[in-house]
Amino acid sequence: METTNTKKGEIIAIANQKGGVGKTTTAINLGASLAIAEKRVLLVDLDPQANSTTGLGIDKNTVTRDIYSVIEGECTLDETILNHELKYLKLLPSSRKLARFELLVSVEENNHLYLKNAFASIADQYDYIIVDSPPSLGLLTINALVASQSVLIPIQTEYYALEGLSDLIDTINRTRENFNPDLEIKGILLTMYDERTNLSKQVEEEIRNFFKTKVYRSIIPRNIRLSEAPSFGKPIQLYAIKSAGSIAYMQLAKEIMGQ
Numbered sequence: 001m002e003t004t005n006t007k008k009g010e011i012i013a014i015a016n017q018k019g020g021v022g023k024t025t026t027a028i029n030l031g032a033s034l035a036i037a038e039k040r041v042l043l044v045d046l047d048p049q050a051n052s053t054t055g056l057g058i059d060k061n062t063v064t065r066d067i068y069s070v071i072e073g074e075c076t077l078d079e080t081i082l083n084h085e086l087k088y089l090k091l092l093p094s095s096r097k098l099a100r101f102e103l104l105v106s107v108e109e110n111n112h113l114y115l116k117n118a119f120a121s122i123a124d125q126y127d128y129i130i131v132d133s134p135p136s137l138g139l140l141t142i143n144a145l146v147a148s149q150s151v152l153i154p155i156q157t158e159y160y161a162l163e164g165l166s167d168l169i170d171t172i173n174r175t176r177e178n179f180n181p182d183l184e185i186k187g188i189l190l191t192m193y194d195e196r197t198n199l200s201k202q203v204e205e206e207i208r209n210f211f212k213t214k215v216y217r218s219i220i221p222r223n224i225r226l227s228e229a230p231s232f233g234k235p236i237q238l239y240a241i242k243s244a245g246s247i248a249y250m251q252l253a254k255e256i257m258g259q
Contacts, residue, residue, distance in 0.1 A: 009040070009126035011119060012186055013148040018164050019135035021156040022191035022220060024051040025230070027132035029245070030152075032235030033253035035089035039127040042081065045094035046115070046144055047134040048101075053093040056084060057233025060095050068097040071114050077122050085238070090126075102139045112179055115143040137171050145175040150186035154220075157193045157203040162210070186259070189252065191220040218252040221245060 014027045024047070031043040045052035046067060050060035065080045070092075082091045105111040119129065133144045145151065151172055155161050176183045188211045194200045208215050220226075226245030229236045236246040 008123040009042075009129050010150070011123065011129040011131065011148040013131045013133055013141075013144040013151045014154065015133040015141055015144065015151050015168065016153055016155065016165075017135055017137045017141070017168055018156075022154045022189075023135065024055060024132050025226060026152070026154050026189060026191065026220070026249075027052050027130050028055045028230070029226075029236050029249040030252055030256070031089055031128070031130045032086055032237050033249045034128050034130075034256070035084075035086045036237060036250070037253055037257065038088055039257070040088050040125065042090050042092060042122070042126045042129045044092040044115075044129060044131045046098070046131050046140050047094055048096055048099040048140075049134070050094040050096070050098075051230070052132040053091065053095070054233065055230040056091050056235070058082065058091065058093055060093070063093045063095045066093045066095045066097065067118075068095065068101060070118050071101060077118055086235075098140070105139065111139055112142050112146045116147040119147050137167060141171070142175065145172060145183060146179045148180075149182060150184050152186045152189060154189045154191045155207060157190050157200040157207075157219075159199065159203075161203045161207065185214055186256075188215045189218070189220065190215065192222045193219045194222045216252060216255055218248055218255055220248045220252070223248075 014023050016023055027043060031041045035041045043052060053060050065075050069075050070077050070080055080092060082093060084091060131144045131148060133141045172183060188207060190204055221244045223243060223245035225240035225243035226236050229239040232239055236243060236249060240246060
């Protein structure tokens with residue numbers, strides 16, 4: 001049955017300045033899982049590395065209109081958004097051009113509002129807008145936090161999992177105080193979990209003790225199929241739907257829809 005919801009969609013920034021924690025994997029596969037549940041989803045690739053773009057089968061070197069084109073005023077969002085084979089999933093792609101953003105707008109007074117202003121015209125067209133932020137706490141991530149209602153933080157269940165996380169929490173708090181008072185932490189997602197090791201279990205216990213009920217019950221396992229899927233330009237559900245990684249992201253989508 002087709003979704004008829006017309007209220008403004010929830011904008012979720014997926015953020016962690018630490019690289020390699022499963023941020024883009026989560027953006028792609030959570031987006032796909034919500035789309036399979038017939039939620040209208042826009043995945044926004046806000047990383048100049050454009051991994052979400054390539055992970056959905058788009059060659060970033062052939063992209064002519066991307067999020068940077070919208071920011072520059074060269075085209076509208078509607079002219080830039082790409083369809084996906086999953087009916088309810090759409091992509092706002094990125095390219096290397098986005099790396100120019102921080103340099104070009106660094107001295108502008110309202111340089112934190114570009115993404116929020118861009119979303120104003122399309123928020124009611126989607127149930128969820130998921131923003132894949134870059135692995136840094138620069139202006140692009142600030143734009144994502146200012147434009148979003150909530151932040152989903154993936155944390156790898158390995159040594160130094162909480163390293164640098166205080167900087168992200170501080171940035172979220174400062175964004176809330178100065179620009180976006182409604183911003184909240186939507187949830188903490190444990191990723192790359194290896195149930196065979198004591199380390200993963202110890203890190204899980206530490207994170208759950210620290211963040212309490214903010215930690216999702218769903219846990220993303222370390223899974224070879226999940227690692228392979230981006231090289232085929234597919235979300236895990238279209239690559240290996242019965243894999244542990246696919247099941248975990250479908251469970252996460254259910255949790256998020258239930259929130």
